[in-house]
Amino acid sequence: MESDTSEAKKAEPGSALRRNFLRAIGAGVACAGVWMNDPLRAATPAEEAAPPDIPGYDWRKHKWAFGVDATRCIGCLRCVEACKAENGVTQDAHHFRTWVERYVYLEGDEHARVDSQSDPGNIAASGSQQAFRFDNRYASAPVEKAFFVPKLCNHCTHPACVQVCPTGATYQTPDGVVLIDHSYCIGCQYCVQACPYGAREFNHAMGVTDKCTWCYHRITKGLQPACVEVCPVEARVFGDRNDPDSPISRFIRNNRVSVLKPQTGNAPNVFYAGIDKEVS
Amino acid sequence: MIGTMAQAAPYVGYVYPNETDIPWSVLIVIYPYITGLVAGAFIVSSLYHVFGMERFRTVARFALLTAVSFMFFVPVPLLFHLGKPQRAFNAVLTPHWTSAMSAFSYVAGFYICLLLLEIWFAFRADIVSLSKTKGGLLGRAYRILTLGSDDVSGNALAIDHKFAFALAVIGIPAAGGLHGYVGFLFGSLKSREWWSSDLMPIIFLLSAVVSGIGLLVVLYVAYSKFRKAALDDACLQGLAKTMWAFLTVVLLIEGLELLEMFYKQLEGIEMVQRLIEGPIRYGMFLQWGLSLMVLATLSYLILTHARGRILATGMFAAGIGMMLGVLAMRWNVVIGGQELSKTMKGLLIYYPEILGHEGLLAVLFIFLCPFIVLWLVTRFLPPWEPEAGKEVSS
Ligand code: SF4
Ligand code: SF4
Numbered sequence: 133m134e135s136d137t138s139e140a141k142k143a144e145p146g147s148a149l150r151r152n153f154l155r156a157i158g159a160g161v162a163c164a165g166v167w168m169n170d171p172l173r174a175a176t177p178a179e180e181a182a183p184p185d186i187p188g189y190d191w192r193k194h195k196w197a198f199g200v201d202a203t204r205c206i207g208c209l210r211c212v213e214a215c216k217a218e219n220g221v222t223q224d225a226h227h228f229r230t231w232v233e234r235y236v237y238l239e240g241d242e243h244a245r246v247d248s249q250s251d252p253g254n255i256a257a258s259g260s261q262q263a264f265r266f267d268n269r270y271a272s273a274p275v276e277k278a279f280f281v282p283k284l285c286n287h288c289t290h291p292a293c294v295q296v297c298p299t300g301a302t303y304q305t306p307d308g309v310v311l312i313d314h315s316y317c318i319g320c321q322y323c324v325q326a327c328p329y330g331a332r333e334f335n336h337a338m339g340v341t342d343k344c345t346w347c348y349h350r351i352t353k354g355l356q357p358a359c360v361e362v363c364p365v366e367a368r369v370f371g372d373r374n375d376p377d378s379p380i381s382r383f384i385r386n387n388r389v390s391v392l393k394p395q396t397g398n399a400p401n402v403f404y405a406g407i408d409k410e411v412s
Numbered sequence: 413m414i415g416t417m418a419q420a421a422p423y424v425g426y427v428y429p430n431e432t433d434i435p436w437s438v439l440i441v442i443y444p445y446i447t448g449l450v451a452g453a454f455i456v457s458s459l460y461h462v463f464g465m466e467r468f469r470t471v472a473r474f475a476l477l478t479a480v481s482f483m484f485f486v487p488v489p490l491l492f493h494l495g496k497p498q499r500a501f502n503a504v505l506t507p508h509w510t511s512a513m514s515a516f517s518y519v520a521g522f523y524i525c526l527l528l529l530e531i532w533f534a535f536r537a538d539i540v541s542l543s544k545t546k547g548g549l550l551g552r553a554y555r556i557l558t559l560g561s562d563d564v565s566g567n568a569l570a571i572d573h574k575f576a577f578a579l580a581v582i583g584i585p586a587a588g589g590l591h592g593y594v595g596f597l598f599g600s601l602k603s604r605e606w607w608s609s610d611l612m613p614i615i616f617l618l619s620a621v622v623s624g625i626g627l628l629v630v631l632y633v634a635y636s637k638f639r640k641a642a643l644d645d646a647c648l649q650g651l652a653k654t655m656w657a658f659l660t661v662v663l664l665i666e667g668l669e670l671l672e673m674f675y676k677q678l679e680g681i682e683m684v685q686r687l688i689e690g691p692i693r694y695g696m697f698l699q700w701g702l703s704l705m706v707l708a709t710l711s712y713l714i715l716t717h718a719r720g721r722i723l724a725t726g727m728f729a730a731g732i733g734m735m736l737g738v739l740a741m742r743w744n745v746v747i748g749g750q751e752l753s754k755t756m757k758g759l760l761i762y763y764p765e766i767l768g769h770e771g772l773l774a775v776l777f778i779f780l781c782p783f784i785v786l787w788l789v790t791r792f793l794p795p796w797e798p799e800a801g802k803e804v805s806s
Contacts, residue, residue, distance in 0.1 A: 298511040
């Protein structure tokens with residue numbers, strides 16, 4: 133857990149700036165100015181912030197985005213386990229940076245029956261809160277339609293979480309990632325409340341809020357996020373939208389994609405193919 | 413308890429996995445509750461100081477002391493709740509202005525200063541005379557508090573009065589802002605169906621005033637019994653009418669909001685209905701039941717021009733009823749909002765811990781503190797003017 137925090141500090145560039153009181157006041161005033169100009173679009177990427185000290189990486193040159201192909205996901209949950217291991221996420225059934233939902237319509241159902249790997253039945257099937265699997269409850273049921281939907285932070289273009297953070301501990305980077313500075317977060321959980329997608333969780337051991345970073349420590353070194361790396365069926369797609377040949381650019385081009393809860397105005401950057409009206 | 417999760421909330425239907433760790437505990441229920449009591453008590457003192465309602469003179473200074481005693485403890489539940497309380501000042505040093513919460517320390521700090529100043533002007537003549545009569549440590553404390561000015565001539569007092577008036581005038585929007593602001597903290601979140609309402613600040617503000625008057629009535633009646641002092645009927649009648657007016661408006665607005673919600677039948681309304689019938693049913697029952705009972709009691713007291721014992725008993729009961737009713741309302745908003753899943757496909761059930769820094773005992777302790785402080789403050793600065801009651805009621 134500790135090594136994870138320090139790595140996050142290295143990778144997450146806000147901390148150095150934010151610890152500098154005077155400069156931060158300046159940033160606060162600048163933010164206030166932006167806010168007054170455009171109160172609805174309060175969150176601004178930390179353009180003016182010092183770029184992170186990552187060799188060979190320029191955060192102005194990338195625009196990261198994520199794709200989920202729900203028609204491919206088989207609900208194996210390797211992504212969930214890989215994420216927990218990679219990022220030191222609390223090992224229980226109540227804290228996730230990413231999770232998978234199962235939607236099942238039995239014959240004649242108007243609405244889908246939904247559960248996730250956290251469902252008590254599924255925990256009983258896996259026998260632990262550290263390893264996850266979906267149980268076989270529908271084995272003999274008349275299933276008409278069923279699919280899995282992986283979920284994670286949407287790294288919204290207009291992130292509600294950043295808007296409400298009282299300290300600026302959570303912020304948006306110019307390459308389109310929403311991060312949390314664990315050394316600055318006060319643990320008020322206002323951002324947990326504000327995220328419409330339930331993407332944020334509280335790390336009780338550290339006293340701070342945590343969430344998916346798209347494995348910022350990996351993507352800035354040219355690697356894929358852990359969940360994308362382990363997915364055996366390529367249900368998860370990641371890449372740079374500035375590059376028209378990246379997997380994500382192709383995914384968005386070749387599919388009819390949608391985003392979750394567009395009515396919030398958050399403008400997510402996780403794009404879904406193959407979901408239906410029940411998914412929110 | 414720090415470092416561990418209290419308890420995963422049980423749920424029905426589908427909720428996001430992270431939601432089973434309910435972010436805001438019962439501590440955040442009493443935060444807006446205490447803030448509301450402050451706003452309400454302050455408004456009563458303003459009715460005298462600004463609007464010249466002489467009948468409130470009896471309790472005006474006591475109301476100020478009540479407001480400040482409770483105001484001191486407004487930040488406490490917030491601090492108890494933070495995962496990293498030692499970093500609380502981050503929000504003060506580098507406020508992120510797009511966040512409503514970042515303004516908290518400034519709003520609260522400004523308001524405490526305002527209250528302290530107003531109290532100083534309202535009590536200056538007393539402080540001066542006490543500094544001359546009391547000896548020892550206490551006398552020295554009073555002497556320091558005179559801030560070097562012991563001029564209590566008619567002229568000086570008139571100037572005091574002017575300042576107190578100006579501060580009270582500023583205080584009304586400040587008190588309104590303080591509490592409207594708390595409503596905004598909740599109402600501005602689009603993520604939660606049960607919070608995201610334009611009316612939230614208004615509802616918070618009006619119910620705050622009602623609960624604050626309730627607190628003041630309860631304290632005034634109890635305190636007078638304790639001092640064996642006669643109650644000022646005219647003042648109590650005035651408080652009854654003020655409470656009645658605010659309560660009527662808040663019930664109307666809350667009722668209309670619910671009506672609109674159910675009339676529009678937007679997507680997810682079934683879950684809202686199940687929330688009201690399920691996890692918060694006792695809370696709703698208390699909130700609405702007590703409010704209506706208090707409204708009936710107040711109407712009776714006002715219509716019959718009640719006086720003396722009946723008035724005192726009725727108002728005491730109404731005060732308690734309103735304090736509990738608004739507490740239930742805060743629960744229904746803060747906890748209820750989190751019990752309704754963001755998926756709109758499920759409901760969670762929050763069970764408060766008993767022990768632990770976010771438990772019921774901690775809350776009880778925090779809530780008792782302002783009463784103790786108020787007791788000490790009224791010993792130090794007696795707010796009662798013995799002759800005022802008789803003057804007004806005659
Ligand atoms: S999904 Fe939630 S946590 Fe992620 S950026 Fe959007 S609002 Fe913030
Ligand atoms: S919990 Fe941390 S990141 Fe979230 S709003 Fe509070 S200070 Fe900001």
